Amino acid sequence: MSMNWQDIIGHVNIINNLRRLTSEDKMPHALLFIGIDGIGKFLAGEILAKTLLCNDGTDMPCGSCRSCQAVDSNIHPDLFVLEPDGKTVQMIKIEQIRQMRSNIALAPYLSDKRVVIIRDADKMNEAAANGLLKTLEEPIGRAFFILTASNEKKMLPTILSRCMKVYFSPLRNSDIESILQSRGLEKTRALTIARLSGGSAGQALLLHEHDGLKNRADAYSFLTQVLSFSDEDIWMNADKLAKTDREKLSEWVFYLQMFWRDIVVLYHNETDSNLYDIDLKEQLIQQKSVWLQCFAFQAADYAAAVQHRLQTNTDIRLTMEAFIIKLRDLIRS
Numbered sequence: 483m484s485m486n487w488q489d490i491i492g493h494v495n496i497i498n499n500l501r502r503l504t505s506e507d508k509m510p511h512a513l514l515f516i517g518i519d520g521i522g523k524f525l526a527g528e529i530l531a532k533t534l535l536c537n538d539g540t541d542m543p544c545g546s547c548r549s550c551q552a553v554d555s556n557i558h559p560d561l562f563v564l565e566p567d568g569k570t571v572q573m574i575k576i577e578q579i580r581q582m583r584s585n586i587a588l589a590p591y592l593s594d595k596r597v598v599i600i601r602d603a604d605k606m607n608e609a610a611a612n613g614l615l616k617t618l619e620e621p622i623g624r625a626f627f628i629l630t631a632s633n634e635k636k637m638l639p640t641i642l643s644r645c646m647k648v649y650f651s652p653l654r655n656s657d658i659e660s661i662l663q664s665r666g667l668e669k670t671r672a673l674t675i676a677r678l679s680g681g682s683a684g685q686a687l688l689l690h691e692h693d694g695l696k697n698r699a700d701a702y703s704f705l706t707q708v709l710s711f712s713d714e715d716i717w718m719n720a721d722k723l724a725k726t727d728r729e730k731l732s733e734w735v736f737y738l739q740m741f742w743r744d745i746v747v748l749y750h751n752e753t754d755s756n757l758y759d760i761d762l763k764e765q766l767i768q769q770k771s772v773w774l775q776c777f778a779f780q781a782a783d784y785a786a787a788v789q790h791r792l793q794t795n796t797d798i799r800l801t802m803e804a805f806i807i808k809l810r811d812l813i814r815s
């Protein structure tokens with residue numbers, strides 16, 4: 483399939499600016515695309531790379547030159563893509579940066595330049611970040627760098643200052659609905675998922691493919707029961723959750739976070755339509771009296787700490803057990 487700018491949903495101003503920079507030959511040496519996951523930053527990076535590498539050199543890839551064909555087949559020798567790697571904790575490591583450095587030191591094969599895309603550049607260990615900084619400071623050959631990240635705070639300020647920052651907004655619900663409907667989802671389901679996706683098409687597709695609505699239903703049933711858990715319930719639930727894969731577990735915790743958020747919103751205004759779980763509004767109003775406002779705040783804090791721990795190499799079972807005990811004991815304190 484031949485990728486081009488029209489494959490990107492939304493982000494019209496950003497695309498126009500990037501096209502203008504390429505046609506005027508003013509593309510900065512390093513760009514950083516910032517925004518939540520799953521909204522097209524990486525795709526935009528790929529199409530920009532294809533445009534820069536295209537032998538026809540306009541503001542969009544021609545789609546038919548050898549360079550464009552090579553990008554489409556994922557075999558372009560002058561395009562280097564770095565992504566986080568690892569079984570439990572996904573990180574970009576110094577070996578990957580070293581390999582990229584030696585790769586871009588060679589003369590380009592198909593184009594007159596090289597392009598490096600670094601996906602999730604905020605997931606980099608210290609050695610890798612320093613290696614990248616060195617590469618940006620002393621460019622080798624004619625290379626362009628396109629970095630993507632969801633959290634610029636996790637990046638070295640010295641790297642940030644060397645990149646032109648481009649901020650990508652979350653997608654509109656209607657855009658996500660049409661993506662889902664184009665994949666055959668019926669309208670009401672597409673609407674619910676779009677609402678839950680937080681503006682991320684990636685998240686919406688995960689919800690759809692990973693049976694996210696079932697995961698949310700599980701989280702809701704946990705919410706309604708946890709305050710009356712026995713010690714044995716705690717043990718059993720921690721055990722069950724520890725067997726879930728990290729990504730799905732993180733999603734499950736995220737749903738709990740959103741329930742508590744919605745409960746706080748409803749506490750202030752029952753008619754608020756700005757709910758994440760709008761379809762569960764009546765049930766959440768019931769939950770409001772159980773999760774008194776201060777408990778909901780505290781619970782959301784605990785959940786945020788769990789999310790943080792899930793990103794590290796932590797013992798999941800112990801983490802989940804401690805989390806559930808803290809929640810259960812909220813009402814007893």
Ligand SMILES: [Zn+2]
Nearest residue numbers: 536544547550
């Ligand atoms: Zn081309």
